[in-house]
Amino acid sequence: MSAEARATLLADLLAFVREPEPERFGDLARRILAWQAEALAPFGRLVETRGGLPDDWRDAPLVPTDLFRDVDLCAAPADADVEAIFRTSGTTAGRRGARRVPDLTLYHAEMEAPFVRHVLAGDRSRRPWLSLVPPLSDAPDSSLSHMVSTLAEDLADRDASRWTMTPDGLDVEATADAFAEASRAGRPVVVLTTSFALVHLLDAAPDLRAPLPEGSRMMLTGGFKGRSRALSEDDLLEALEDRLGLPAGAVVPEYGMTELTSQAYGRPLEAPPWLRLRVVDPVTQRDLAAGEEGLVACFDLLNLDNVSPILTGDLGVLDADGRLTLHGRAPGTVLRGCSLTAEELGVVGT
Amino acid sequence: MRLLALADLDRGPGRRLLEATVAMGFSAPVARAGLRAETDAWRAPGALDAVLSELPPDLPESRLPRTVLVLAAGTLPASAMRSTLLARLLGARVLVKPATGQEALAEALAAADPAVEARPFPSSDRTALRAAIAEADAVVVLGSDATVEAVRAETPADRAFVGYGHRLSVACLREVDDPALGGLARDLCAWDQAGCLSPQVAWVEGDPAEVAPRLADAVREVERDLPMSLPREAARDRLAARTLGEMTGAAIETDTALLVALPDSAFRPSPGLRTLWLLRADPDALRPIAPHLSTIGYAGRKGGAPTPDRVRVCDLGEMQRPPLAWLHDGRPNLLPMLKPAREG
Numbered sequence: 194m195s196a197e198a199r200a201t202l203l204a205d206l207l208a209f210v211r212e213p214e215p216e217r218f219g220d221l222a223r224r225i226l227a228w229q230a231e232a233l234a235p236f237g238r239l240v241e242t243r244g245g246l247p248d249d250w251r252d253a254p255l256v257p258t259d260l261f262r263d264v265d266l267c268a269a270p271a272d273a274d275v276e277a278i279f280r281t282s283g284t285t286a287g288r289r290g291a292r293r294v295p296d297l298t299l300y301h302a303e304m305e306a307p308f309v310r311h312v313l314a315g316d317r318s319r320r321p322w323l324s325l326v327p328p329l330s331d332a333p334d335s336s337l338s339h340m341v342s343t344l345a346e347d348l349a350d351r352d353a354s355r356w357t358m359t360p361d362g363l364d365v366e367a368t369a370d371a372f373a374e375a376s377r378a379g380r381p382v383v384v385l386t387t388s389f390a391l392v393h394l395l396d397a398a399p400d401l402r403a404p405l406p407e408g409s410r411m412m413l414t415g416g417f418k419g420r421s422r423a424l425s426e427d428d429l430l431e432a433l434e435d436r437l438g439l440p441a442g443a444v445v446p447e448y449g450m451t452e453l454t455s456q457a458y459g460r461p462l463e464a465p466p467w468l469r470l471r472v473v474d475p476v477t478q479r480d481l482a483a484g485e486e487g488l489v490a491c492f493d494l495l496n497l498d499n500v501s502p503i504l505t506g507d508l509g510v511l512d513a514d515g516r517l518t519l520h521g522r523a524p525g526t527v528l529r530g531c532s533l534t535a536e537e538l539g540v541v542g543t
Numbered sequence: 544m545r546l547l548a549l550a551d552l553d554r555g556p557g558r559r560l561l562e563a564t565v566a567m568g569f570s571a572p573v574a575r576a577g578l579r580a581e582t583d584a585w586r587a588p589g590a591l592d593a594v595l596s597e598l599p600p601d602l603p604e605s606r607l608p609r610t611v612l613v614l615a616a617g618t619l620p621a622s623a624m625r626s627t628l629l630a631r632l633l634g635a636r637v638l639v640k641p642a643t644g645q646e647a648l649a650e651a652l653a654a655a656d657p658a659v660e661a662r663p664f665p666s667s668d669r670t671a672l673r674a675a676i677a678e679a680d681a682v683v684v685l686g687s688d689a690t691v692e693a694v695r696a697e698t699p700a701d702r703a704f705v706g707y708g709h710r711l712s713v714a715c716l717r718e719v720d721d722p723a724l725g726g727l728a729r730d731l732c733a734w735d736q737a738g739c740l741s742p743q744v745a746w747v748e749g750d751p752a753e754v755a756p757r758l759a760d761a762v763r764e765v766e767r768d769l770p771m772s773l774p775r776e777a778a779r780d781r782l783a784a785r786t787l788g789e790m791t792g793a794a795i796e797t798d799t800a801l802l803v804a805l806p807d808s809a810f811r812p813s814p815g816l817r818t819l820w821l822l823r824a825d826p827d828a829l830r831p832i833a834p835h836l837s838t839i840g841y842a843g844r845k846g847g848a849p850t851p852d853r854v855r856v857c858d859l860g861e862m863q864r865p866p867l868a869w870l871h872d873g874r875p876n877l878l879p880m881l882k883p884a885r886e887g
Contacts, residue, residue: 239786475778
């Protein structure tokens with residue numbers, strides 16, 4: 194498939210992001226699968242092995258996110274210049290996966306509207322941001338940092354914003370001071386944080402009580418990944434209301450990952466029109482009915498130069514409207530035997 | 544030894560041991576075959592004499608441990624069973640602390656011999672651990688490196704301590720013929736690839752993708768007698784391994800096993816449950832994992848690999864059948880459990 198064909202697909206995807214027409218999803222998905230099967234040799238071999246291109250995008254072979262650690266799933270040649278290389282945190286399995294992104298056009302086109310709608314409740318006015326996510330300058334290979342930094346350019350009151358995650362970890366004192374200052378200033382703020390950074394803050398600053406001004410919002414993303422104690426969502430929301438004065442409705446979960454271009458938001462999580470969330474049976478990879486727990490799978494139209502059908506390691510349940518509630522990480526293979534992980538053996542790089 | 548009553552898996556304590564093993568997640572045929580292999584090792588001609596020959600003829604009775612604490616791994620029963628029997632060979636009373644949820648295993652061992660006592664307690668219960676250690680002259684730990692180190696830290700310096708931590712095993716097919724493939728299939732299916740002695744990868748001469756279908760045929764022969772059900776929680780790891788093979792090499796699934804041929808030689812850990820990586824032969828591929836190696840199963844010429852002397856070398860088909868006198872991790876079996884000699 195030619196560069197011209199890719200350019201046509203890109204244009205069609207950008208048009209879809211601007212004016213989504215859900216009934217066109219299936220056609221776009223089929224064209225994208227055909228492009229990816231041709232442009233990504235490993236994915237092409239997978240499709241061929243599983244019987245060729247499917248008529249229905251739901252029948253496309255799902256690529257487990259782990260494969261980004263082993264295979265370069267990118268349409269661009271290995272020696273080509275790319276606009277970004279995003280890497281996983283590596284905390285689940287030690288090794289870090291990587292996604293090379295030759296072209297950030299789709300990334301930049303899609304990220305703002307869902308964020309504004311869900312996290313900012315539709316209010317695009319520039320407010321002070323307090324970010325416990327590191328800035329792009331400190332974490333150039335983090336897709337989350339890329340997203341938050343890019344959004345901040347357009348949406349944050351940058352002079353009044355604070356970034357308190359440093360290369361050495363969370364600056365607890367500076368973060369607590371920033372919350373206290375925001376509480377005193379009386380101007381609504383937007384807080385961007387991962388779950389583990391937030392719990393670390395609450396634990397490390399037990400005296401922190403800084404009711405944030407009404408209208409403040411929080412984007413909360415990610416699990417705990419063993420970096421802090423794990424807290425149930427109910428307990429975390431209770432602590433946030435108690436110590437930061439944030440009602441549950443102001444705390445908006447975000448679901449994204451290095452391997453995806455798009456993000457879902459809300460409680461339950463709602464995907465934008467270009468991302469389909471599925472819950473599948475771990476054995477058959479077939480869709481489960483609403484209410485049944487299974488593995489979360491995604492088809493992200495905007496993963497144009499990588500792979501669109503992705504199988505995550507998360508457990509979840511869809512409701513009748515296709516919205517997702519996460520149930521944590523899927524348990525892996527029961528550890529039986531004395532087998533070491535590759536990381537323990539020191540036979541893999543990071 | 545009374546514990547050899549365990550060899551009868553159809554009645555009495557042997558049956559309890561079989562049931563406890565099945566409760567660990569193994570099919571009855573796999574459990575039966577694995578336990579039989581272990582009891583066969585004890586009953587092999589000359590086996591007891593060979594292991595007892597470790598002891599010096601003038602060993603004073605004062606050095607024999609009166610009580611040995613065995614902390615079992617949650618993997619398969621053979622290692623705990625062997626450690627318990629070795630301690631009994633020294634005449635010691637044995638306290639068996641089972642892995643969480645595997646109390647029946649310790650109870651089965653205890654049912655065979657009044658000198659063996661099940662001592663279940665939560666792994667996080669430091670007080671119970673210290674109390675058990677206080678009763679023992681020797682402590683034997685089977686488990687993760689972290690577990691071994693945690694127990695070592697609790698063990699007073701005047702007690703004998705024997706820790707068996709993480710190890711892994713691999714196969715090298717320098718000749719690819721039917722006996723070699725049959726042996727590898729048996730090694731893969733024994734104990735469902737759990738434990739330190741199961742092959743995680745097989746380095747093969749030639750193209751791994753050409754060996755995979757032949758090995759699959761051999762596995763199909765073995766799995767008829769040794770069935771396994773893949774746990775639901777393992778399905779995703781299995782799919783990831785299969786997909787990697789389909790993307791970069793080849794993947795063949797049998798009723799129970801997954802054989803993945805990859806184009807490179809670098810060791811990679813198996814997700815277990817009969818998932819085997821088939822890699823191109825490369826003598827240097829063993830080097831990075833040499834410190835962690837337990838056993839290398841060979842077909843064809845043995846040895847010549849850059850590995851420590853303590854690494855066990857055997858024929859394919861024998862990987863999960865270590866003889867009684869095998870020096871586990873390169874150490875004698877009985878001497879490390881003796882009480883330290885007093886000077887003067």
